[in-house]
Amino acid sequence: MKLTRRNFLAWAGIAATGAIACDLFDDELRVQSPALIPEDLVKGRDNWYATYDNSVPGGQSLLVRVMEGRAKKVRGNPRFPTNQGKQSPAADALLQSLYHPDRIAGPMLRNGPRGSGRYRAISWEEALNRFNAAVADRGDGMLLVTESRCAGFAHICKAFVDAFGGTHYRFDAMDDSAYRAAAKNVMGVENPGHDIANAYALASFGSDFLSTWGSPTAYSVAYGKFRSRPNVEDRGRHYHFGSRYSMTAANADKWIPINPGAEGYAALALAWAVASTHPESSAVAQITGEAGPGPLRDFNPDALVEVLGIPGEVLDGKSLREFFEDLAHDYMAHGGLAIGGGGEAGAYSNGRFNAEAVLALNYLLGNVGKAGGILINPGPVFPNDPEIAGLTSLADWQRATTDINSGRTGLVIIHNADPVYALPSGVGFGAALANDNVVIISSSPFIDDTTVMADLLIPDRTALEDWGDESPELFTGRQLYPVQQPVVNPLADLDPRSFADVMISAAIDLGHGDSMPAASYEELIRANVAELGMDFTEALKNGGWWSEPVASKAPEPAAGLLNDIIRRAALADSTGGGDFQLLPFAHHTVLDGRNAHLPWAQSAPDPLTTIAWQTWVEINEKQGRAMGLREGDVVNITTSAGSIQALAYLNPGMPPGIAAVPMGGGRRSGSDYAAGRDARESGNVMSILAASANDSGGLTWSANRCSITPMGDSMAVSKLEGGYTSREVGEHPAEQVYKSVSAEGGH
């Protein structure tokens, strides 16, 4: 066809009509909204929210970076008085709890045998009906087991169990009850403050305060200041007395290895040296009743050579007595501070004596109530916090087990606690939960060895998704009320619900609403902030409320305190036999196993051995070689309560006769990151501890003897250290050439 003007116009008209008729422009005018946020749409705009994290020892205030509704990074809140902008590596791993593939997605009901881990999803309506029915039918005698928390959460728990006649237990695998009892007796409070930042000479006893004891993040901040004064002469000096080569021992100027459980004797040996070299000191006169070193005569270091077991190599050619006397001069001249007595030192049979001796040493050093010494916090914001913050002892767990077995306890509610994993199997708590007569409900967000026993799962929100508050005990000279706020919502495929709000709604539904402190956890926090006279938005922006500094009140030692402590002196007694003292220790990031499901926590190398993901046993290198062991050999660790396997790690720094094993391995149920691992490299050291109590009712988790037997098998140790041989650059011929070139480029 010839293209004429007439034809052109005709075809153009037809084409235009066809285009309109076929709706050609529809796609042009349509924009699609993708279902999920595409990664390339994240444009780097972020928001930082202040919140609080209770899951690490001592707690810490955090700033969380949120992009597109997702939390990306945490860092310490620089405004908060305790951690001052720093955070522990365990806090970094919090992010993984938000996006963990093994989170319990929503309420579930067991549809298999108890402990099988088989559940079916149910609606929240059905879950709450079942929860309410269980509380209504079995609330009298109910046992509520939670993690250790104070302030509003503890108030809600207390009000809930009181309304129905139940009991609330706070669980902490790293039982420190001996230290708390000792501090109450010696200083009048359960957790006196240590002003490390302003101290000049530090003596620590047993406690690994730079890794997991007390409030390690805040202690590390203070320790940095202690170590970094401008004048070298003013730089703090640190001696550590302990049986295990720990983070704290490694950071000290001098680590003085002592026999297991001899921390109290070491502290009183130093006390004797202080009293004998400074009888004129008013502090010495006050604590000894002006009797000088007399009451301490039995702690003359010359008489304690066997008890302390300090190797001669560390004494710088001095006798033990001269060594302690020189220490006493140094500490009295420069303002000494004694810290510790808790942690592993408090977990021997003589734990309370150890802790009391260390704390009382501070009276002799004259530092109590002074800068660089022991300081007492102004007290919690809400006065009845300490009563509800107390932790449960071994005896409490034994009683709870008996009550479940006898039928007095018909309902157990679990929240973020794993006593089945972390209590010695000899307590029998796990076996009691297998009892068909007890109903078990868990509100933990993840399956663990305790939650897997539950009949009903009502998953809580994780720390970054929920409201919360706390009453930190660490000394800052201020009253503190940190506030935790939800910085993100749960992912769309998750449906958790705040456990505090579940307790409140159940109480309201069952006619006990009047006994609850507020209509929701958020309302309670709002009311508390308002009572403190602070705008709520400001409290959220700052991470909470804190007072102006308050002068510390110096406690007075009770009359006859020193004599009481000396009367309690006893050598540590251990359960079982074997060539080794078994010293479990909390892993730097996995802690007592509570973070075992978080890959970041598992893969963070242990600061001293650089081992990750595995359970190892640190033993003295020479002793290990004499036993024919090499690194990575699988060994059986046997105590009076059972045995586990672990990989041998020969450590020249570990004293002979000590077997140190990290907690956190060997979980039986839950996330694949934590459970079902090869038993040769993942063992639960808590399961082979004897269920024995110390002089204040706490679990003696340091007081077990064990034998170590090679299994004839070996595995590669997953560690960073030693992968490449360290040597001086320049040995290789090519490196000689490199080394001969000067920095300026000439020869």
Next chain:
Amino acid sequence: MAIAGLVVTAIVAFILVVLFISWFSNPPFGWGDAPAQPINFPHDVHAGSVEDGGHAIQCEFCHRNVTSGAAATVPAVEVCVICHKQINGSNVTEGARQSIEELNPDQLINIQRVLDKHAEERPIDWERVHRLPDHVRFVHEAHIRFLTQGEARIVTLPVGDEKPMNLPVTVPEACSVCHGDVAHMEEVQPQDGQSLKMGTCLDCHRENDVSTDCTICHK
């Protein structure tokens, strides 16, 4: 014959008037209204001021790219779900309770549509309201930056009510220069009396000493 000529003239005149108005402004008789959307999204509820019953969500919270790229971008459904996971009428948490109680059944149906799309991982096909020809390059970021940053100054822009503006302004105010007061529109409509045509662009560029070189705007 004369009557027929008058009728034809009137029709042609009418068509010319409609075309004239359409060219220089918005088409009359509702022909220029925004198309119907697959889900009713009330901008006034989301972006309106709290005093007016809105939630005062800033424009750039959803249109994340508007201050950093060429396109303002339509938010992913997952962005909606960040909030509507809670504000959905069934899963009531304390923080969201008040918002939910204010919702009417129609709103709940539309929220459910959003949640369904997200659950099915299917996109929402929104109908475009403001559209420029394909040969035009318009960079949102540059315009937002001009209006929201820099020293204090007064300008008159040939869009909207053409009143003098004290710059810099906030991002939502900058958006409203071209898009109108979207924060108080239940349904987004083109701004009255504004065509977003080349003349508007040129007037504004000349008014503010910005280059009018062809390649500034034309691809």
